[in-house]
Every structure is written in C-alpha cells, then in structure tokens.
Amino acid sequence: MARLNKSFDKALWVFHVNSGSCNGCDIEIVAALTPRYDVERFGIKLVGSPRHADVMLITGPVTKKLSEKVKRVYDQMADPKAVIVVGTCGCTGGTFYESYTLDGPVDNVIPVDVYVPGCAARPEAIIQGVVKAWEKLEKLRGDSV
Amino acid sequence: MSASEQHIGLDIAPAPGKKAPYRFQVGPIHPALKEPMMFDFTMDGETVVNVDLVGGHNHRGIEWMGMRRNPVQTLYLAERICGICSATHSFAFSRAMEDALDIPVPARAEYIRVIVAELERIHSHLLWAGVAAHEIGFDTLLHWTWKLREGVMDALEYISGNRVNYGMFQIGGVRRDITPEMVPKIHDYLDYYEGILGKIIHVFLNDKTVQMRTQNIGIATKEDVVKLAAVGPTARASGWKTDVRYNQPYSAYANLDIEPITPEAVRGEVVGDIYDRIIVRALEIKQSIEIIRGCVSQMEPGEILWEPKMAKLLMELKKRGGEGVGRHEAPRGEAIHYVKKVAGDENVTYWKVRASTYNNLLAWVPMLIGDEIADIPLIVASADPCFSCTDRVAITNNAGKTILTGEELHRLSVEKTRRLMQ
C-alpha cells in the first residue's frame, strides 16, 4: 500500500456506498454526521466521489445487480484506503442469510478492514468503526515510513 | 399508433446539425427498498423530455426468503425491508397474518402500534425535510431538522430500546408495553415538538429560497396521481384525499378522527408541486403529535398480546390457515401485504409485499417531464423515495462514461438556488 501523506493526520473523508441495504444503517450514518453526533468536528466528512475518499462505508448484503458497481467504486478509490462494513447484513448476511440474488457478504466482493455489526448499527458504533480504520491507516503509515 | 411514433426520442426531432435530444442516466446506486432506481433521461437542452425507470438493484429476494421461514421469523424480516419504515412493514404484515388466520389483537396493543407508527412518521418526515433542504443547498436547515429529529429517535429508543428496527410488533399484539411511568416522558417529547413545530413550518413554508425552488416545480396533477395509483403524501399533495387511516380506518386509527391533509389548508388551492408536498408533510407531523396524544389518553390498561408464549403462538400459527391482506398508511403512503398460509404448514406459504414507493414510481414521470436538470434531485426527493439517492448518482452519456457525478448534480442544484437569489 502506498505511503500515507501528511493530510491524513487531520481528516478522514468517507464515501458511502449502499449495496442493497435497508436504509437503516444509511440513516444512522447521516445521523452520525449531523449535530447530535457531529463527526464533522473531527474532520470526518462524507464526500460525493470515491476518488476523494480515504474510507468506504459500505452497507447492505451486496445484490447481484450492484456487486460489479461496488467493485468499480472500490477500484476508483485512491490508495491507501480502508473499507468499513456497517451493519450485520454486510458482515455476515444477517437476516438475509440465504438468497438467490445476493453476492455478499461484503468481504466476498471487496477486501474489508473493519466490521461494524448491528441491525442497524448505532451512530456511536459507526464512529468507533471509523476510528478503528484510522488507527489501521496510521499503523500502515508507521510500517511504510 | 405505430411503435416508432411512441418512442419519445422521436417525439422531438433533432434540429439539423444538433445532437438533441440526448440521453443521460442517473443512478443506479439508490437506497430505497425495492425501488433503487436508475433514471434514464432524454433531454432537450436543460429540459427533461422523457424518462425511463430502471430498478431492482436492491432486490434481495425478501418475499422468497419469507416463504422459507415461519411467520414470526418473517415478521423480523419484514421489519428489515426498510430501515426507515420498519414499523410500517411489520404493522402491515402482522395485520395481514391476523386477517388471514383470524387472530384478535388486544385494544391496548392497537394503541401502542399506532403510537410507534406515528413516531415513525414524525422521524421520517423530518428526515425528508432535511434531505429536501440539503438538495436546495440549504444545509443549515438540514442540520437543524436532523438535530430536531434526534428527539423522536430518543422517544423511539425510550419506548422500544432501538433507534431503528424497533422490534415492537408481534402477530396478535406488541412485544413491549408502554407503562404509565413512561407516559410523562412521551408527553415531554411531544411538547418539545409542539413548541418548535411552528418554527419549522414557518421556515419551510415562508423562506424565500425554499419557495423559489419548490413552487410550480415538479407538478403532478390529480388526474396523474389517480391514474398512476400513487399513494401517500405524493398523492395527497396533488389534491387526492387518499389515506388508509381515513378511507379504511384500522387498528386504533378507527377510534380517532383523522382527516387526510391536502395543501388547500395552507395555500388555498392545490398546485401539486414540490411546495405542496412540503405543506402536506409539515402538517402531518402536527397531526401525528395529535394522534399520539389521543392514543396515550384513550389507552386503557390491559393485555398487549394475544398469545404471550412463543411456542404456543407458533403452534397456533402452524395449525391455522387462510389468506389475508394487511394495509397500513406508511409515511410514504399505503403499504399492503398479502399472505396466504396453508393450515399445517409451518412457513408462510405466500407473501407479497408492496411498499409505497412501488406505486409512486410512475408518478415521477409527469413530475420530471418539462423540468430542468438542476431540479431533478429535488423532484426525485420530493416523492420521498429515500434520502440519499441523489448523493451518489452518476450521470453518464451513451457510451457509459461518467461525465457528471452526484456531487456535481447537487452543485448544479445549489447553483440554481444562488442564481435565483440574485
């Protein structure tokens, strides 16, 4: 993985992908960004393009129609990057444990760094997940320097 | 009429030397349940002349899964159809099962169901209002409404223990009671909203920016919504008084006088534009508060479950058979579940779910046609499909190459607001 640059010390920009989730985790991600939890004060910001993002927040059990698109979004993100799965269905399938139209869980489609279980994952858990990814990226920097 | 005449691409002949009409796609990543969308637009300059809908990206095969599980397991699956309407689908599914298998529901449970469903409506409408504000480029308003929304999330967490997927419903009742000690706190939450609601409504209805971006944009007429079988606030904003709570009262709604809200109340007339949809949702928050207060005051002590023992409930469900329909007025409109259960069968034999957006899909077509690219995010959001769709869209040209990201589409929308402000 490429070396982390200095800007990483301050802020993580996240890109959110919905791979067929129920919206429960998605609204909790937005709740984490808005005033009650306000992660923007840590410089964590939701961006509109994968090319700007350090971290991918992915929700949902990955439907067949979307699995190619998820891979494409992952490839578009610049290295170094981290992937966080938010929600039980993305981690293990959860309540959608068997289906004819799912390609999940997420780690079957793209490499995953942090798993945040919960149905739906609470905003606190999502923030903790982002911090874990941060630690991991920091460590990577230590290794590569 | 021949097939060639029907294709809209041919409805507008390209001017000599020009390439119009051109096509672009918005989507497909979109969060709604069965309605994740790709929009395929035909454009003439800035104006939408035609649109096609390509869906199914979120198709998880939930109905198929449900037919392999027992009714109680299916109930939890139903809850996870949509994280925003989790009370909706468990409500409609339990009602369908109760209708099919002839199971009575205790009166107290009916009130608790309605309280949860109405709290959900408040949270869903506030969420929607924030998203609409974001699409206009009014992010202060987004953060403000989402801050207010945390109040109702706290109330839901206080009652059910969860912020999302409340797990309150059970076939033949509810799983948790609202004890008398909980009532004052529920009133506190409602007082909080009652105190601040006037302010929210004032901002959304009187702010110049909001008015400029929403009035006379994205119009669907009453004829459009009736023939396209639209439901919920999308239909009511066009002047069609359709509301399951009123048309076919059910559960504890039958004990309360509920009037469907149409925009005349504020505006004096029905236009059917985005502004009307804001009016309907804003007033529905107020209505929900009244409904919850009504429920809390009418609720009498009593049982909350038809059969509290799970093993016995499952046995009884297995023994019985029948078919039934359950309907519920979700925040987005009528949701309907159909179930068929063969007696002796452990699983739900057949299950059909129809969420509200399913019926509202086609209503987007009249709304979008004739409007500008910059209005697309707002119009799409105005039917409340789900909030974050337009955050993550990509517009591609025919070759499939990305030329506009969702961010840029959002930027276009914000720029239009700025232009109008000058």
Add this chain to the structure above:
Amino acid sequence: MGETGEVEGGFGLRHYIERFTPSAEEFLRKKELTPQELAGWFAEKFGERVRDIVAKEKPEGTKGALRRTIWMNADREILRDMIRSLIDEIHYPHLSVISGTDEGEKVELQYHIQVYYGERATETTISVRFALPKDDLWIDSICDLIPGALISEREKQEMLGVDVRNIYDSRRYFLPDDFPQGVYPWRKDETGIKPEMVRKLSEVGL
C-alpha cells in the same frame, strides 16, 4: 409483445402515461353500494364467470368503522371487462397490487383493487383471484385502463412467468439482467429457484 414503447437505443414512459388520460367523469363515484350489494352487482354482471363471492364487513375500533372486503374467483377472460365496468358503473379503481401464488397445476393471481376511497371509512377492498393453468399461462394487461398497473404486471412476468398480453413494457424490472431465463423465483415447481442458485451468506468463509 404488441404495443410497446421500446425502440433501438431508448425507452421512455412519457407516451405511456400520456396515452391514457381518463376524463374527470371517469374518476367520479357512480353508484354507492355496500359490499353485499357490490357482490350482487358482480354476480349479476358476470354471472357464472365469477364464483365464491365473499363480502365481509369487519368492525374496526370502537366507533363503528367497518373494514369492507370482497373476495372472489373469476375467469381471466373477464378481467378487462371487469375493470372497465368498475370504471363506468362503480368508481375508478385504485390498484393496490397484483399478488401471485403457485398452486401446483395453476398459477393464481390476486388483483387487490380499492374502490370508494376519498371518504371516511367507505373504502372497499376487492380481491379477485384468477387461476391460470401453467401450460397456458397468460392474462390480459390492464395497463391501458389503469396505467399504475405497469410495474405490478412486469413483476408478475418475471417472478411467476405469466405472459401479460399487450403489456406496454415487457422488460424485467426486479431481477438482474444476467438472471437465467425460465427461472421464476415465486414458483414452487422445477422452474422455481434451484438449490444451487441459493447463496448461503452466513456460511461464506467458514
């Protein structure tokens, strides 16, 4: 496939929604009937082609509201006639959804139609079942009478393999494009989901 809007390179729904615009008169309530009277109207109108009509009025709540429902079986040939007569003589129907079941030899479609909406506690849910033999699996499209039926009809084509005659748009809506032809998720026979198509997400990586 009859009348469709599909041509090379594009597809639009504009013509679809504009080709049928009912007059204001068609939206009006024509005759006020109770469920029992409505059941009688159906029996009189369609004779032996409708069977097993059950009209119910179930009390809801304490204020005397009634939930009105009618269930019946009917021959598929009268579907369009039935919708047309409802529009002309009763009330413009609101199609809630079409559901479908696999009954072994037959596929059964249930049309859930609402009439008398728009007033307090008068709405009546009419659920009409149509049995279609599997070796001759078709039903007429009603999307020119109720344009809102399009998505529901498309869903029945892909989920149950019903040939909806004269449907405006016969493309798949829910299933992925590479989903095998001839497999219908809601069927319980050999054309249903095969065990090898099912992915067990919970067992991945164990």
